[in-house]
Amino acid sequence: MEKKIGVYICTGCGIGDALDIDALSKVASKEYKADICKTDAFLCGKNGIELIKADIEGEGVNTVVVVGCSSRINTDVFNFGSDKIVERVNLREQVIWCHTNDDEDTQMLAEDYVRMSLAKLKNLNIPEPFIGENLSSTVLVVGGGFTGLTAALESAKAGYKTVLVEKEDTLGGYVGKMYKQIPTKPPFTDLEENSIPALIKAVEDAGVKVYTSAGIAKTDGGPGMFDVTIAQNGSETEERVGAIVLAAGAKPYDPEKLGHLGFGKYENVITQLMFEEMVAAGKMEANKVAFIQCAGSRDQEHLPYCSAACCIESIKQALYVKEKNAEANVYVYYKDIRSNGQYEHFYKRAQQEGVIFVKGDITDISESDGQLTIEADDHTMGTKSEADEFDLVVLANGMVPSAALGELIEEEAAEAEAAAAADEPKVTVPPIIKSNLLNLEYRQGPELPSLKYGFPDSHYICFPYETRRTGIYAAGVVRAPMDMLSAMEDATGAALKAIQCIESTMKGEAVHPRSGDMSFPEFNMNRCTQCKRCTEECPFGAINEDAKANPLPNPTRCRRCGTCMGACPERIISFKNYSVPMIGNMVKAIEVPEEDEEKPRILIFACENDAIPALDMAGINRLQYNPWVRIIPVRCLGSLNLVWVNDAMAKGFDGVLLMGCKHGDDYQCHFMKGSELAEIRLSKISETLNRLGLESERVRATTVNIMDYDKIPAMLDDFAAELEELGPNPMKDFQ
Amino acid sequence: MIEQTNKLPEKVKYDLTFAREIYSLENGAYIKQCMQCGMCAVSCSTCDIMDYSPRKLFNLIKLGKKDEVMQANTFWYCTSCCTCKARCPRGIPLVDVMHDLKKYALDNGYCNYPQAAFYKAFWAEVASRGRSFESGITARYFLIQGLDEVIKYMDMKDVGIDMLKHNRLPFLPPKKVKDLGNLKKIIRKAQELAQREARS
Numbered sequence: 055m056e057k058k059i060g061v062y063i064c065t066g067c068g069i070g071d072a073l074d075i076d077a078l079s080k081v082a083s084k085e086y087k088a089d090i091c092k093t094d095a096f097l098c099g100k101n102g103i104e105l106i107k108a109d110i111e112g113e114g115v116n117t118v119v120v121v122g123c124s125s126r127i128n129t130d131v132f133n134f135g136s137d138k139i140v141e142r143v144n145l146r147e148q149v150i151w152c153h154t155n156d157d158e159d160t161q162m163l164a165e166d167y168v169r170m171s172l173a174k175l176k177n178l179n180i181p182e183p184f185i186g187e188n189l190s191s192t193v194l195v196v197g198g199g200f201t202g203l204t205a206a207l208e209s210a211k212a213g214y215k216t217v218l219v220e221k222e223d224t225l226g227g228y229v230g231k232m233y234k235q236i237p238t239k240p241p242f243t244d245l246e247e248n249s250i251p252a253l254i255k256a257v258e259d260a261g262v263k264v265y266t267s268a269g270i271a272k273t274d275g276g277p278g279m280f281d282v283t284i285a286q287n288g289s290e291t292e293e294r295v296g297a298i299v300l301a302a303g304a305k306p307y308d309p310e311k312l313g314h315l316g317f318g319k320y321e322n323v324i325t326q327l328m329f330e331e332m333v334a335a336g337k338m339e340a341n342k343v344a345f346i347q348c349a350g351s352r353d354q355e356h357l358p359y360c361s362a363a364c365c366i367e368s369i370k371q372a373l374y375v376k377e378k379n380a381e382a383n384v385y386v387y388y389k390d391i392r393s394n395g396q397y398e399h400f401y402k403r404a405q406q407e408g409v410i411f412v413k414g415d416i417t418d419i420s421e422s423d424g425q426l427t428i429e430a431d432d433h434t435m436g437t438k439s440e441a442d443e444f445d446l447v448v449l450a451n452g453m454v455p456s457a458a459l460g461e462l463i464e465e466e467a468a469e470a471e472a473a474a475a476a477d478e479p480k481v482t483v484p485p486i487i488k489s490n491l492l493n494l495e496y497r498q499g500p501e502l503p504s505l506k507y508g509f510p511d512s513h514y515i516c517f518p519y520e521t522r523r524t525g526i527y528a529a530g531v532v533r534a535p536m537d538m539l540s541a542m543e544d545a546t547g548a549a550l551k552a553i554q555c556i557e558s559t560m561k562g563e564a565v566h567p568r569s570g571d572m573s574f575p576e577f578n579m580n581r582c583t584q585c586k587r588c589t590e591e592c593p594f595g596a597i598n599e600d601a602k603a604n605p606l607p608n609p610t611r612c613r614r615c616g617t618c619m620g621a622c623p624e625r626i627i628s629f630k631n632y633s634v635p636m637i638g639n640m641v642k643a644i645e646v647p648e649e650d651e652e653k654p655r656i657l658i659f660a661c662e663n664d665a666i667p668a669l670d671m672a673g674i675n676r677l678q679y680n681p682w683v684r685i686i687p688v689r690c691l692g693s694l695n696l697v698w699v700n701d702a703m704a705k706g707f708d709g710v711l712l713m714g715c716k717h718g719d720d721y722q723c724h725f726m727k728g729s730e731l732a733e734i735r736l737s738k739i740s741e742t743l744n745r746l747g748l749e750s751e752r753v754r755a756t757t758v759n760i761m762d763y764d765k766i767p768a769m770l771d772d773f774a775a776e777l778e779e780l781g782p783n784p785m786k787d788f789q
Numbered sequence: 790m791i792e793q794t795n796k797l798p799e800k801v802k803y804d805l806t807f808a809r810e811i812y813s814l815e816n817g818a819y820i821k822q823c824m825q826c827g828m829c830a831v832s833c834s835t836c837d838i839m840d841y842s843p844r845k846l847f848n849l850i851k852l853g854k855k856d857e858v859m860q861a862n863t864f865w866y867c868t869s870c871c872t873c874k875a876r877c878p879r880g881i882p883l884v885d886v887m888h889d890l891k892k893y894a895l896d897n898g899y900c901n902y903p904q905a906a907f908y909k910a911f912w913a914e915v916a917s918r919g920r921s922f923e924s925g926i927t928a929r930y931f932l933i934q935g936l937d938e939v940i941k942y943m944d945m946k947d948v949g950i951d952m953l954k955h956n957r958l959p960f961l962p963p964k965k966v967k968d969l970g971n972l973k974k975i976i977r978k979a980q981e982l983a984q985r986e987a988r989s
Contacts (some may be wrong), residue, residue: 391824406818406821406822408812410851411824429800432848435852436799439803441802441803654986687826784842
């Protein structure tokens with residue numbers, strides 16, 4: 055596309071008063087030979103927009119550079135259609151609101167930002183969306199329990215063809231075996247009839263295609279074009295689906311491991327599920343029943359996490375006993391009763407019915423003549439307590455996600471590669487457990503990577519349901535332990551996410567966090583050395599390998615973070631509107647003053663998800679910071695290619711700062727591991743810097759979240775002070 | 790604030806008969822609602838001198854430790870300041886529960902504490918006249934506690950005489966309220982209602 059560039063400088067919001075606008079115009083029109091350069095006092099107003107539109111129509115401008123406010127606002131106002139490039143230069147939040155007005159340094163900063171944007175345009179093209187062939191809008195739900203049925207019903211009701219796969223011969227799952235279920239509506243005190251039969255009927259009425267006694271033998275492809283092989287009764291069927299909801303549920307924790315609580319030793323020590331089946335069959339005669347909570351859960355020897363649903367399930371079961379005989383003696387031994395949210399009313403109801411709650415640890419269970427005796431440390435009174443003549447003891451044995459049942463995949467191939475590239479520091483790889491749920495044909499492994507304890511979640515802070523495989527959404531107890539109300543919400547949420555994914559894929563757009571992004575990575579295979587770093591490092595498993603060991607991208611799985619681009623040592627991966635040369639040009643466009651001018655320069659690569667908003671927030675709050683900085687937004691620090699740091703250093707920048715999202719256990723990185731990868735790569739660059747005769751302290755990484763905006767000025771000033779101590783970059787005058 | 794060490798034996802067993810008896814008191818059923826958060830204990834201004842904090846007392850009731858509960862000074866030391874009642878997240882009217890426990894203790898002969906004698910004296914005096922009569926309450930209070938106590942309290946006669954001199958202790962009883970018969974009817978009716986409520 056031949057670019058006809060129109061630069062429009064807004065003088066509103068104080069920009070006109072703070073900067074020399076004529077000088078800015080000269081940078082655009084003289085230095086960079088922009089075809090048109092105009093100023094307006096109120097560019098986002100009606101007249102301003104008309105001014106731009108008139109040039110688009112009259113002069114054929116197809117590349118609009120809006121010099122004014124942050125690109126995070128007014129996106130709808132400055133939208134001139136998908137065939138026009140719109141580039142935004144942020145002179146408001148990142149220049150005049152956070153630097154001294156009418157100042158030489160501020161003017162230089164503003165001019166540099168104009169230069170950077172115009173330089174960027176050289177390598178920037180309009181993305182052409184990738185539209186797959188035979189895209190399907192079918193939703194596949196794996197698991198026919200409460201969550202799966204709800205998800206299938208919701209997606210069918212939303213008008214999407216839905217396929218449900220259940221491994222048992224009947225639908226219903228764990229909840230299906232229940233006598234009654236916990237309350238799901240106000241006043242949250244009464245037992246409800248089992249909703250599964252009604253749910254199954256609704257699912258059938260909604261026209262969901264149901265496979266029972268079936269499993270998924272293979273999942274190939276990507277969003278919009280998953281080819282799923284369903285194995286049923288020895289035969290195989292293929293379905294093409296657009297997105298997948300994984301609702302494979304959980305299994306009760308193996309009670310055989312609870313011998314210390316008498317399971318397996320005494321006949322009358324049973325699990326919650328056994329009790330449920332006993333009541334449903336009308337065989338429950340017991341009048342003195344004890345429930346033991348956290349039998350397995352919240353126990354470092356067994357399941358370290360809280361299984362979240364057992365407390366209210368036990369309360370429900372205690373009420374079964376009371377329902378049958380109001381005089382029955384029911385005891386609940388607990389660590390803490392976790393009846394979240396509205397379920398506090400349910401807990402209170404059980405107390406009012408006379409269920410006795412004992413906060414204590416079980417020390418011994420013994421039996422004589424079929425009657426059980428429980429000894430416990432009563433924590434409230436600080437004594438030992440004893441209760442006997444129990445007919446039945448019910449263990450709340452917690453839950454283990456189906457995704458955690460299987461063998462951990464040891465990355466054999468990766469180990470071999472690790473030997474080959476021993477100097478490569480390795481990023482933490484989330485474990486993949488071979489659990490036979492999806493059997494993905496992905497290079498990175500056959501199932502979803504798990505976050506913790508085998509739960510295949512992804513970014514639990516910003517994107518629940520989202521897993522690390524695009525288009526596959528985990529819902530219900532396979533994702534995290536939860537009660538039925540939460541599972542219902544989860545099922546609906548995941549169904550909506552699946553639909554969103556299908557719709558985005560149809561348009562060739564990315565799903566969140568870059569929702570609407572049409573670009574996708576292109577590989578210049580001629581120069582590929584098959585180092586496999588892109589396939590290894592893609593957080594979403596978007597890159598497979600073909601028979602010749604070349605990377606094989608699956609564009610619909612891509613979330614456009616650019617981690618592959620940052621990983622590639624040959625720099626063969628680029629996006630139409632985001633590439634290594636593009637950022638390289640931006641770095642080169644910045645004017646670095648000579649050493650004797652005593653104006654150091656600091657380059658900041660800032661992540662668009664949190665660091666850029668934080669920098670904008672600093673501006674909005676008029677926090678003043680160091681004017682030596684030049685900020686380049688990156689999609690994710692994972693896309694940071696080390697050559698940019700090299701370029702910057704060679705050009706004479708005194709320091710480079712990488713601002714990414716937090717990572718670690720409470721991570722916030724929107725692309726899972728971008729900032730972590732950047733730090734690892736950074737650790738490798740010190741050698742290169744030393745070779746250039748530079749101190750490696752000049753380049754460093756930091757993490758900020760959006761709420762850290764108030765710390766930014768100090769952060770930058772400290773860095774500047776340290777650079778001052780190191781002295782100017784010795785490469786300065788060579789350029 | 791550190792709660793007192795309790796006086797429990799090494800091992801306790803749950804006895805639900807006593808618990809059920811307490812639950813059947815007018816406000817007794819509220820005790821079942823206690824979730825042992827301890828808000829009452831930290832709010833209580835006299836908790837330091839109580840044998841058991843309110844929450845522990847409730848737990849003892851649950852355990853069925855009748856003697857420990859009834860011989861405890863806890864409810865006698867309740868000043869009805871209502872802080873616990875206002876703060877209880879489960880809405881338990883602790884003050885009313887304490888009143889019930891006092892009454893239950895009196896009815897069942899657990900009257901070891903001087904407060905019990907005072908409650909009896911005050912109630913007898915008010916019920917007989919419809920008004921309180923300080924001298925009468927004082928006399929009854931001493932008498933209820935037994936002759937030994939009366940002798941002990943003779944040491945306080947100087948204070949009593951001083952108060953008499955300054956018109957702080959009336960020598961003669963006040964007039965009865967008008968229509969005392971009707972007041973007694975009201976009280977009888979209220980007692981009937983309380984009993985009926987406790988049964989339901």
